[in-house]
Amino acid sequence: MTSPAVDPAPEAPQAAPEPESRTPARATATTVTTPTTVTTATAGLTATPVPAVATAAATRRISGAVWAALGIVYVVWGSTYLGIRIAVETMPPFLSSGVRFVTAGLLLAGIIAWRQGPAALKVDRRQLGSAVLVGLLLILGGNALVVLAETSIPSGLAALLISVVPAWVVILKAATGRRPSAGGLAGVLLGLVGLAVLTLPGISGEVKVGGVVLVVVATLLWSVGSFSSARLPMPANPFTASAYEMIAGGLAGAALGLFRGEHHGLDLAEISTRSWVALGYLIVFGSLIAFTAYAWLLQAAPLSLVATYAYVNPVVAVALGALVLNEALSWPIVLGGxxxxGGVCLIVSTERRG
Incomplete structure (x- = not known):
């Protein structure tokens, strides 16, 4: 999942991967407009904005740079589902996911060491353990399962199923004593109804039900990872945390791919050029550029504006899937989506006010 993972609450998660750091974010502010930089995935992986920063940002004028960075997050993160679908046409799912995130994590670690010095990568055992755990939940559980699912279901359907993540996060918060707002609760109910409608193609046999189930499980694991990241002793530098998360999740994905025997009979010469291009796009644009743009936005724009990516990305993904891969837009996909x-919009607009 590249996207990326949303915590609709003010305390915000690490998403997608999606961490932020004041120093690196400022350093890349000029490159975002060019653009340059970093994510998880999806996803995604996660960020922890401070309410005070959001308040200050909200009072600023929305600049052209902000709209440019927001456009990058909208389009690039939305397009990662298409990139995954093309990559797995001729690449094994877990091995390709592992290569993507290990490469992106090492590149991010190198950027951190170059811009801030090797000391910025130093963490203690508890912080490293937390980053590894979150990386396994977000990258292996949340993203790699989506990659596997996209070998059997359309990229647009996968994106729409993933967009229910904010609803799971609200449910997790409620389970730990945080009462959701009326709007947030309505958004959760809408999201679950939409999820039920989106599963109809699997039930009816239009797509493989196994792929639909995999994405639903991925959304749950991603939500748990996002929810947990704000409550564990993570590295102080969110970029550092993201680098360790991506490397840990990527290594686990590669190991699982080897365990599944994905390397047996694998001939690199048989991998298509478009799959290689898609993988490169996912590493550079999905796991680097869009992430830094997102990290910078968390400090330069109102959170309510930044959060709109949660319901724009699925629309972009569905549109690209239909235009590029001719994916069918059945009534369950259109209606459920x-x-x-609509549910995500309610959650984001109401929960972030608290």
């Missing part, structure tokens, strides 16, 4: 996006 509209319901889910």
């Amino acid at each position: 509209a319901i889910v996006v």
